[in-house]
Every structure is written in structure tokens, then in C-alpha cells.
Amino acid sequence: MSHIQYVDELIREYLLYRGFSGTVKMFDSELKVDKDKSFRVDKIVDQLTQHIYAYDLTSLRELWSHLDQRMFSKLEHNFIPAVRKLENAVLKFYLINAVLSGKPDKVTEFFARVTPELIGQPEWKEWFILPWVKNPEENPIFQMHFTRHWQDTLLVSLHNFLATIFQCMPQPMLVSFEEDALKMKKLQEENEILRMRVSTLLENARNNVNTVTDLPVPEVPQPPELMDDFYVIALETGSISGESQVKTLKNLIRNIGSGLPTSPILGRKASHQTSTGSRTSVKQRPSWSGSARVPSVDGGTNKSLTPEPPPRPPRDSSVDNPDRKLKNPQPISCQEEYGEHRAPVCHCRFNTSGSTVVSADIDGVVKLWTITPTPKTLATFFSKSSIMALDWVTKNERYFISANKQGLVRLYDTRDNRMMWEMGADAGSFLKDSRIMTICCSPVESTFICSVALPSQGGGKLFLFDIKTKKLERTLSLDSAQNFAMATCCTFNHNGQLLVTGCSDGVVRIFDLRRSDCIDSWTAHHGETLAIQLTSDFTSCYTLGQDSKLCQRSLNQSGQALWEAQLQDCPPLQNMTTPYGQLFAFDSPGSHVLTCGLSGGNIYQISGSGLNRMLELGGHRSATFAVDWAIANQCATCITGSSGDGKIKVSTLLTP
Structure with a gap:
């Protein structure tokens, strides 16, 4: 059932193509209330737990009743006991959560509504005394159900049971x-x-005949010179099969009628052509061979954790072979300049597809622009103060969110080039008298995390907001009032249930959003943690701190250091007063990383135990603190924003 969501998108695209707008509206409205969640097991389990944590007994029972009628009732008779056991466990989980949260009224309400259905079941015989038991977590009857092990086992069993059913369902x-x-x-x-x-x-047969009889091999008759184009296509592709043939035909079709050579990136002219943007040469081209477990731009897939390698001692070394040259350097396609900002650039981010960039400067000017065929502004938005944070809405790259120094959070529509809503004073006391540190959008839900510093409360907090309604869903506390720590950077895992944060005290904290609590933490840097990203398999994370160290730490072994490397030619990161955004970014395979630099971006190759510097992009007269990397059409496109003159360099590197 993993393709259901993709098929939904195909159907919607087809309906739009046919002009069935009414059908599209009805299709979208039914998808919004789809209780099957596109047969995504993680979403169904998450929805059940959300109802439990919200004490919404009605919605919990309605969702289970839907699953029962939709799927469980069609199972063979011998599966019914397992279904009933899971249902009872889910209801008990609801009671346990209510007791732990200090909600005795919810416990009483539960038994008042459900007792007629449970009164005859032996499994519930001893549970009717729960409202009158003091400290039930110490009572032998209920003690096991209050353990984290029992609750996690329930969720895993429920997940596996649903996954097995979906795999067996006819498609x-x-x-x-x-x-x-x-x-x-x-x-x-x-x-x-x-x-x-x-x-x-x-x-072989022809060779044998020629050897025995010494007869000449008959020549294949050559076609006349004047042949139609389809015969030429047949000749060129006759010995090519599979994917190579498809690529050859696509290239032929794409180049029909064109008189000028083009580069592989969306019709951009080759580097020797003249354009409005300035172009400079780049020192070296990296070799994109090798592999390492590093994060990709797209982190939205549901991957299982793989075993970690044997732990190694942390490596605190400078970058290996900083002046190393490549064996077969090749020219880079081009380097262009986007010069619409008039103040230092503090943020620049590609959308998911790599076709559009949103950038911001410390004067509060936000630019939406495209890199093809040359850098061109699509829209300009103004804010009254510096942009503190910026992120694209992962579920729909039509929108992006920004936050400024005045504490205002804004949602922008890139299709209509307008601001959708503004949140600040209308958010009540949530963002009042606060300083926004960073924002991060969920990869699966229409929500975003907003990290704020609250001096009046002696520490930082994390707020999870719904993008559509601007409603506060939950609050996460760092529990660090003594040293006034706050989250300076954060990222979600693949299913949006875990939030990994880098904090101002150098500590990395992991939050379980289902429980709204911190489940793990470790010290990663001396000074602030400035940037953080997860690897593509979500088993480790990379962090960059004020100590100019890039570190890889294990998530499976509670921050076990895999390696550390001191970045060379890195601008000073101590006591940064300007809110800068992404300080490093990875290529799609995850074998190379682009970091901030003194006069442009630096590209390093990731080895098993550290970094090898491969390329200096250059092109700037001052340090860069905002970088990003996108892969499209066999080209790697890097953007680096200047902290001095506001220039952004667009460097396009060909990949094999």
C-alpha cells in the first residue's frame, strides 16, 4: 500500500488535466477526512495516539470502529481474539495516560461511558477499581501498564498488525x-x-565458416544517403537498450530545432555564452564518487533504522589534505550572481525541487527568485526588521514561512506572490516578549516548530503550531532554567514524530512529539550548536558549533561520537550577532558537504573518519554564512550568500 498516496496525486493531476474541477474539489475534501490515512500505518497509529493524548475518547472509538468495519471484520475468525486484545490495550493506554496526566475526571468519564460494554469481559474485571486506587502505578494489578516498555510494545505491535493487514489486502x-x-x-x-x-x-558461426571455406563475409547493404529522420533514430538506437535508449531518444527530442548547445540544467546556456548575470571561474571541480551516511534534501521517506557500526573514538583532527587536487579535474558549468539584495544575506534556501530560491537579508527584505535560465526575481516581500528564520513548507513547496526580529511569523504564497497570514500579537502570550531563534516545518504534517527565547521565564521553549489554523498544538520545554538554554536549530525525523534540536548550551536534545518530552540529550560542542541535519537513514546527525567543529554523532547510541573535524577557512562563528541560517548542506548522494567560508563556500568529501577538502567555490569578498545545495537534471547547484555586499553566487557543477 506504499503507492496509494502517489496514486492519489496521479488521479488528482489527471482530473485537473481533464478540467474536472468539481470532481477535484470533492476528491480533495474527501481526502482531508480520509480515516484510512492513505493506508499509511504510521499516520494511523499517530492519529490513535493523538486522540489518546488529547483525551478524546469519542474520536478514539470512532477511528477504531472505522478500522474494525473497514478491515478487521473481513479477517478470518482466528484473528478476532488478536483484534480484541489490541482494542482493549488501546483503551487501557487511554486510561493510563489520563492517570499519568492527572485527569481523574477523564477516568471517571471513561468508565461511565464504556462500562456497559466491558462489564462482561474477564480482562476488565479488576480495572473497574482504578478510579479509587491511590498510586496505581505501584499496584501489582496495574504496575506493568505504567511502564514505558509496555506502552512502546503496544505501539509496535499495533503498527506491525496494521502493516501485515495492509500487505495482505487486495490492491x-x-x-x-x-x-x-x-x-x-x-x-x-x-x-x-x-x-x-x-x-x-x-x-561465431560466420567466423567458423570463413575460416573453413575462406570465403568473404557478405557485406550488409548500406542504406541510401537520403533517408528520413526515423531511420536515423533506428540506426542510432539499434544497439542501445533499456534506460540508455530512453535517454538517447529524450535527448534527441529535446534538441530538435535548437541551434545552440545547452547545458543540462533546464535549458541554461553554456558557460561561454553571455548573460545578464556575471560569471567567474571556479578553482576546481569535485569528484562525486564515494558514499557516506549523510542527510539528503528530501527526508520524507519512511526508513527503518540500520545497525550502527562499532563505536570509534572521536576524531578531533583538522581537515585531511586541505590542498589535495583531484586526479581528473573538469570545468564547472558556470558561476552566476544574484545581486538584488542591498544588505548582508542571512538566509538562502532552495525549495524541494531545486527550481526556486527564497533569500533574506538583515534589513528584512525577502526575495523569491529562480536560477534558470539566469537568476531572475519573481517576487519581493518586505519586513520591518531582520529575518531571524526561514523555511519552506515541506508538504507543499508553494508556501514558505519566515520569522523576523519583532516576533512576527508570516506564511507566504509563492504562486500568488502574497502573504497568507501573519502571527504575532494574535498568538496571545505564546510569542509575546519573545525572541524567535529558528523555525522548522514538519515533513509529514501541516505544522511547524517555532523556537523562542523567553527571558522573563528564564529559558527557551519550542512551540508546535498548525499552519492552516495558526493554533498552538503543544509546547516543549528545554528544562534548562539554570543556564538559560534555547534551541538554536532543529530538524524532524522522517515521520515527524521526533524533533532533534541543537541548543545554545552546546547540547543536542531529542523530543518525542507524541509525549511532548525530552527522551535523550548529549553535549556536542563548546558553545552554541549553530546548525544540525540528520543522515538519510536517520541513525546519526551532523552538527556545526561555535567551536567551528563539524561532528557526526549516533542517534542509536545516545550521542556516541563517530567523528569530529575542525573546518578550515571557516569564518568566525563565535559571538555571532546576526541571525544566520543554514551553515552547511549536503549533496543528494550524501558524499560531499558544502560549508560556509571566508570568501565563498567550501566543499568537502566525507570519508569514513573525517573530511577531505575538495573545492573552494570563491567569488565573494566577504564571509558567507548562508549556503544551500540542490541536485537537478544531473547538475549540482550551490548557492552562497555574502555577509558583506549582499551578493549571492550560484555555482553550477556538472555531475557524472
């Missing part, structure tokens, strides 16, 4: 298209192998 033909395509591809590959074998046998 519509439209969902199985990818499986059919893979079968067809396999058959084509087998046919190609057989064709090659036949060709080899025929060639």
Missing part, C-alpha cells in the same frame, strides 16, 4: 502499475541478453 490494478512495470523491465532485460547471445552465436 486495485492502478496501484500495481509499478510492479507490472518492473516485470516488464525484467522481461526486456532478459530479451536483450538473449538477443546478445544470438548475435554472438551468429558471429
